[in-house]
Amino acid sequence: MIDEFAKDTLHARLRRDREALLWKLDGVPAYDVRRPLTATGTNLLGLVKHVATVEARYFGEVFGRPTPEPLSRWQEYDGSDLWAAEGETRDQIIGFYRRTWEHADATIDGLALDAPGHVPWWPEPYADTNLFAVMVHVLGETVRHTGHADILREGLDGRTGLRAEHGKPIDEEARAAYRAKIERAAAGSAPSTPAVDSGNGPGF
Numbered sequence: 001m002i003d004e005f006a007k008d009t010l011h012a013r014l015r016r017d018r019e020a021l022l023w024k025l026d027g028v029p030a031y032d033v034r035r036p037l038t039a040t041g042t043n044l045l046g047l048v049k050h051v052a053t054v055e056a057r058y059f060g061e062v063f064g065r066p067t068p069e070p071l072s073r074w075q076e077y078d079g080s081d082l083w084a085a086e087g088e089t090r091d092q093i094i095g096f097y098r099r100t101w102e103h104a105d106a107t108i109d110g111l112a113l114d115a116p117g118h119v120p121w122w123p124e125p126y127a128d129t130n131l132f133a134v135m136v137h138v139l140g141e142t143v144r145h146t147g148h149a150d151i152l153r154e155g156l157d158g159r160t161g162l163r164a165e166h167g168k169p170i171d172e173e174a175r176a177a178y179r180a181k182i183e184r185a186a187a188g189s190a191p192s193t194p195a196v197d198s199g200n201g202p203g204f
Contacts, residue, residue, distance in 0.1 A: 003113045010135045011108055017142045018101060020162050021048060022094060024149035028156060034084050037152045044152055045093055046083040047145045052097035053081040054141050058134050059104035062117040067103045069096060074121050108135065 025033055025044055033044045057074065060067040072078070084093060113132040120127060154160050158175075161167045 006132065007108070007113050007135070010132075010139055011105075014135070014139050014142060015101075017139070017146050018051075018097070021051060021142065021146040021149055022097070023164055024146070024153045025090065025094070026164070028153070030090070032156055033090060036083075037155060041083065042148060042152065043083055044149055045090060046081075047149050047152075048097055049084060049088075049093045050081045051142055051145050052093070052100045055097075055104045055138060056100045058119070058138050059100075059107040062119050062129075062134060063107055063111065063115065063131070065103070065107055067100065069099065069103075104138075107131075 025048065028044060034046075036043050053071065056067040056069055056071055059065070060071075061074075072080075084090075108131070111131050113130065113135075115131045117129050117131060117134055118127055119129055119134070122129070150160065158170045158172075159167065
């Protein structure tokens, strides 16, 4: 009973956060959805591509159920799942993510939580694992990167929220006042810098 409850809870949360991640792309212009928005190159479409690849690997080859989608071997990982190549479209990457959901969901539905799996890119003794540990890991990855996407989207056009139905009109004045309040608190907590004595006496 507890295993069934745990699986259903983790799976429902994963489904929710998948949709939240995709929503962060809605309405974003083609260039903005692809361009690097941090010093390390993080970008919205790349986050979706990366999380799709994570699900494909963890709910595929880890349990001997490789996804039909072409993936490079894990030994050859080069970071190319973190950004969209010129020939890749938004629709292609979103389609890949949605097809990966179907394959991952079939794995989750078809296996017990204690079903054994093997993650060759994890160090020993953790490489031999089970469905429960993999579900927790993939959910953590999805939540983490959805948070990244949330911040990137806020930086682009100010939109925030978990899902479209939670969105509210942006009150720029209220946001500015709230930000100013936080800034004042931060500035007020900073230690004052003592004057440096130059050693030349007063007036110098």
